[in-house]
Amino acid sequence: MAKVAVVTGSGGGLGKGIAQRLAKDGFHIVLNDINQELLDSTLKEFKAEGIQVEGVVGDVSKREDQFQLVSQAAEAFGQLDVFVNNAGLEVVGPFLDIEENQLNKAFSVNVNGVVFGTQAAAEQFIKQKTKGKVINACSIAGHESYEMLAVYSATKHAVRSFTHSSAKELAKHNIRVNAYCPGVxxxxxxxxxxxxxxxYNPEMKKGDAFKEFSSGILLGRPQEPEDVANLVSFLASDDADYITGQAIITDGGIVFS
Ligand SMILES: NC(=O)c1ccc[n+]([C@@H]2O[C@H](COP(=O)([O-])OP(=O)(O)OC[C@H]3O[C@@H](n4cnc5c(N)ncnc54)[C@H](O)[C@@H]3O)[C@@H](O)[C@H]2O)c1
Incomplete structure (x- = not known):
């Protein structure tokens, strides 16, 4: 029986790349996104490629949506094996300017979303009495703290911490919890x-901030979704069965920890 993976925020970006790779690895895939249109178009694309796939629209920051996502995945494919807490969003600006609603939204999606996703997935794994894997989107900003990304960095540090503590609590249930930490x-x-x-910098033009952040990458190029997906593929595989509670950096050489 094929294994089943849920990837949140997989309508586009890194989540889509991760879902494509896990499909190649032989998983049945459950896509999730808050953006119905994006989800539908990615779902169509996956189906056209012959992938066994379901799509569930939902907001990871809502606990009931996350439990609904897991229950629809189990209903569609009979079980759950891997849950990737990928959805996340940025907050940019000097922290002195950050407003309460921005702070709440960032924590609600990046942190509450990961906690609810892990609760929902773990409950299903425990019910199934099977091995389970939770894989969280952290960041180099979960290891290093960046100016202009203070709130974002705080949320990703929280994800790294929660990856450690949830791994400790869930090991006795044969559940591993790890995180991938992309760069740029x-x-x-x-x-x-x-x-x-x-x-915030009138001398900069479009693309300059991205260029500046990526200019120091040792391996000489920005990251592609496939680079991130390679690590997630490994963490989702049996080869990573002896790894838990780790937040592993994949950034081409930016942050060293
Ligand atoms: N792009 C990077 O350089 C980078 C670096 C480090 C970490 N990350 C992390 O990787 C993850 C994916 O990043 P990305 O660059 O692909 O982002 P993205 O914004 O390109 O894509 C995120 C996807 O998540 C969806 N989404 C947003 N809020 C949601 C919610 N509440 N519920 C469900 N879906 C939601 C969006 O609609 C979108 O399709 C994030 O957690 C991000 O913090 C990204």
Whole structure:
């Protein structure tokens, strides 16, 4: 029986790349996104490629949506094996300017979303009495703390901490929890970060912030979704069965920890 993986926020960006790779690895895939249109178009694309796939629209920051997502995945394919808490969003700007609603939204999606997703997935794994894997989107900003990305960095540090503590609590249930920490990938998230950053620096033009952040990458190029998917593929595989509670950096050489 094929294994089943849920990837949140997989209508586009890194999540879509991860879902494509896990499909290649032989998983049945459940896509999720808050953006119905994006989800539908990715779902269509996956189906055209012959992938066994379902799509569930939902907001990861809502606990009931996350439990609904897991229950629809189990209903569609009979079980759950891997749950990737990928959905996340950025907040850009000097923290002195950050407003309460921005702070709440960032924590609600990036942190609450990961906690609810892990609760929903773990409950299903425990019910199934099977091995389970939770894989969280952290970031280099979960290891290093960046100016202009203070709130975002705080949410990703929280994800790294929760990866450690949930791994400790869930090991006795045969559940591993790990995280992938990407560097600088040219997704719609970075398009928005770039737009915001240049507002604070009149000498910068479109693309300059992205260029500046990626200029120091040792391996000489920004990250592609496939680079991130390679790590997630490994973490989702049996080869990673002896790894839990780790937040592993994949950034081409930016942050060293
Ligand atoms: N792009 C990077 O350079 C980078 C670096 C480090 C970490 N990350 C992390 O990787 C993850 C994916 O990033 P990305 O660059 O692909 O972002 P993205 O903005 O390009 O894509 C995120 C996807 O998540 C969806 N989404 C947003 N809020 C949601 C919600 N509440 N519920 C369900 N879906 C939601 C969006 O509609 C979108 O399709 C994020 O957690 C991000 O913090 C990205």
């Amino acid at each position: 990938a040219d997704t719609s998230m970075w398009t928005r970060i770039d737009e915001e950053m240049i507002k």
